[in-house]
Structures are given as structure tokens and as C-alpha cells.
Amino acid sequence: MGRRLTVSEAxxxxxxxxxxxxxxxxxxxLTALRTPGGHRRYDPAELRRYAERAGAAPSWDDGAAPAPPQAPADAVPLAAAARAALRPLAQALEADSAGLYLLHAGEPRFTAAFGVPRWLAERLSAAPPPAPVAQALGTRRPCLFDPAAAAFPEPRSTGQGVAAALHRDGGALGVLFVVSRRDLLVPEVRVVEAFGDVVAMLVADERRIVELERRLEAIAALTRAP
Structure with missing residues (x-):
């Protein structure tokens, strides 16, 4: 097994x-291991899996020393920003969970969630998008669904869920979903739709920031070149 990396190295x-x-x-x-003293350590193989799920091409071999940094895939910073935005929505609706699928290479991929345990987030990241997410994208309308029948977010889910497509400047960005243990009221579904517009703006703005950071990094790399 290769040497595990510190937070700074990872x-x-x-x-x-x-x-x-x-x-x-x-x-x-992403999963970190803990030393007896409580410090985080990251397995290079786990970092590779995370980078691949995020759409980035890892530039190191498992067990090898860290390679020079790459520009991050936009899904990476989006995951943190989206999760922070989902928290107040889930709390306001007293929902069990809220999550986000974003389009990558034309396919919706699980990006972030609030109220979803780590093991389930990893499973959703690796699985194809569930039927409610695909339906919301196809119809461009909110899709109410039975979490138990759809086995989403997981087979033991109960209550009612809604999936709403996200759009910005005429293009699809992804899908926002909310799952509650009770039936959602019509005004609550409209709240999810309206919040989807806010999330779409956040996603578009975050992607512009990521692109700007990439360009700045490219300029910095040119100035460092011999």
C-alpha cells in the first residue's frame, strides 16, 4: 500500500x-482515514476514484509521490457550494434530504446532497441517474415520485419526493431533488421550483469562477515556465 497523504498533500x-x-x-x-492522533490521511487510490468521479484525469500512480496540481473539474467546487445551498432548503421544508444532479458530458451525475449519508452519496455517485431525475430532465417540469417505488435515494426511503429540472440561459444544467417523509404540498413544490432557479444561478456563477481560475492558473504556469 502506498504512503497515505496529509490534507495539504491531498x-x-x-x-x-x-x-x-x-x-x-x-x-x-471523499473518505479520509484517521491516525491514532485523529489526523486525516488520504489513500492515493481513494483520491484517484474521487478525481475520476468528478471528471478529472488523475496525474499520479497509486502509491507514488504527489504530482503537480491540476486545475480542478468544475464538479469539485460545485459540490461544496451546492451542499451549503441545499441545507436551508431541506430545513425549511422539514425534508429528510435534498440533492443535486448536474449534467456532465450530457449525462446527469450526482454532485451533492444534504441529509444523505456518506455511504449513500458514494452509491449514488457510482449509479446511473434514477428515473425521477431522468423524467424531470425530459419533461422540464417538476416530477413528484414515490421514494419507495423508485428506490431513491435508497430502497428503504419513504414519503414523497419531487425532482425539478434546473435551467439557465435556455440550457439544462441538471436536477434538484427533495425527499420528505410526508406528502409535499403544492406551495412546497413551487418553493422547490423557485429554489431551483437560485441553484441554477449559483451553478452558472461557480462555473464562471472555475473557468476564470483555470485561465489564471494557465497564465501563472506560463510565467513560471523557463
């Missing part, structure tokens, strides 16, 4: 800030 390998790395861990997208 941040450098993935091209993330320490805050974003820890937020990804809190969102259940």
Missing part, C-alpha cells in the same frame, strides 16, 4: 483548497 494533488477538500469529505464524496 489538496495539492487534486488542485483544491483545504476548505473545498474538507467540504467534499463532509458531503460524502
Amino acid at each position: 489538496s495539492r494533488v487534486l488542485g483544491l483548497s483545504r476548505t473545498t477538500l474538507l467540504a467534499a469529505e463532509e458531503a460524502g464524496l
